[in-house]
Amino acid sequence: MSAVREVQITFDAHDPDRLARFWAEALGYRLQPPPPPFASWDQALEAWGVPPEARNSKSAIVPPEGSSGPRVFFQQVPESKSAKNRVHLDVRAAQGIEGGAALEALEAECARLVELGAARVRRHEPGEELGSDGYIVMTDPEGNEFCLD
Numbered sequence: 001m002s003a004v005r006e007v008q009i010t011f012d013a014h015d016p017d018r019l020a021r022f023w024a025e026a027l028g029y030r031l032q033p034p035p036p037p038f039a040s041w042d043q044a045l046e047a048w049g050v051p052p053e054a055r056n057s058k059s060a061i062v063p064p065e066g067s068s069g070p071r072v073f074f075q076q077v078p079e080s081k082s083a084k085n086r087v088h089l090d091v092r093a094a095q096g097i098e099g100g101a102a103l104e105a106l107e108a109e110c111a112r113l114v115e116l117g118a119a120r121v122r123r124h125e126p127g128e129e130l131g132s133d134g135y136i137v138m139t140d141p142e143g144n145e146f147c148l149d
Contacts, residue, residue, distance in 0.1 A: 007070045009089070012081075013142055016074035018117075020059035022141050023072055025116050026091060029061040032071070081143045089146045090135075103134055106148045110136050113148075117141035 013019045024031055038044035045055050057076040063069040093109040094102040103126070110120055119139045126134040135149035 016059040032060040
């Protein structure tokens with residue numbers, strides 16, 4: 001049996017800082033703090049000699065203290081997204097809620113994420129797909145698809 005591996009999720013992005021801040025809010029994560037002894041990332045990047053124009057080339061978010069989950073990394077790339085994602089995140093916004101209350105919770109979370117820069121694509125009603133209790137397809141501020149379920 002092979003060893004369990006830690007997973008990091010990586011997003012290609014035009015604006016890593018903006019996308020990191022969006023996903024931190026969406027997932028209840030926090031921006032990854034700078035390593036000691038630095039009080040801020042600007043201080044660390046300055047000390048490491050990273051020029052100002054390259055300081056938004058990477059960003060990361062991590063679960064809050066005492067929680068578990070993968071680190072999410074954002075790296076700057078020059079090209080735009082050109083096709084549908086082959087892998088996407090499902091944000092479990094209605095866990096343990098049933099029926100109409102679940103859809104109300106999804107709609108409330110959808111509205112919150114739209115205010116943060118996401119876009120609503122479509123809503124799938126309960127029973128439209130075998131075994132589905134309904135979900136909402138969305139895109140993040142850079143067009144990456146994800147689902148609220």
